[in-house]
Amino acid sequence: QAVLTQPSSLSASPGASASLTCTLRSGINVGTYTIYWYQQKPGSPPQYLLRYRSDSDKLQGSGVPSRFSGSKDASANAGILLISGLQSEDEADYYCMIWHSSASVFGGGTKLTVL
């Protein structure tokens, strides 16, 4: 079982909100981890969006709009990236990441389509 699991794809309409989930493997408690989120568009490397550990411990990337926000769902053992007011430019691949045992681990990514 992968350490981080993300849905492979998600579609949403312009102006709507999209909730991207990143589920941690059983036995790895989301409450003890900082979840990092990256956005990747075709032909470019991933770009940092934000990291979220708690409401008092989070860091938005420079220039990243406030309509991108992070949270956790402890009951689902998952990190969440919420994108509100979707725009066509938000169409991209989104990756979550954690540091686990001194190693960085990425999720498989979610392809977000805005249509």
Next chain:
Amino acid sequence: QVELQQSGPGLVKPSQTLSLTCAISGDSVSSNSAAWNWIRQSPSRGLEWLGRTYYRSKWYNDYAVSVKSRITINPDTSKNHFSLQLNSVTPEDTAVYYCVREDSYFDYWGQGTLVTVSS
């Protein structure tokens, strides 16, 4: 402004060694706050962190378990760069390789090098 410039061959034969270099401008490989990473990306394996080197009064390395027996990441303070060596490559090592600075998060990425493992 930090810039990372990658160099190295785009084609490597199976069983040989993949070698890439990342030249740093705008920062120092000996920085006490940054770490210098290699990350690769392929359709089959997605984004995969390979390892990092960093200086905190002495040099440290962390490597991914999946490549730990085959990988070396070395800093070169005289040239302000760091390198990746991956031994005994197979076609599964075919990927785009990125060098990446980490300072609280992965903030600066090299341009990426497509490395194909093929005879």
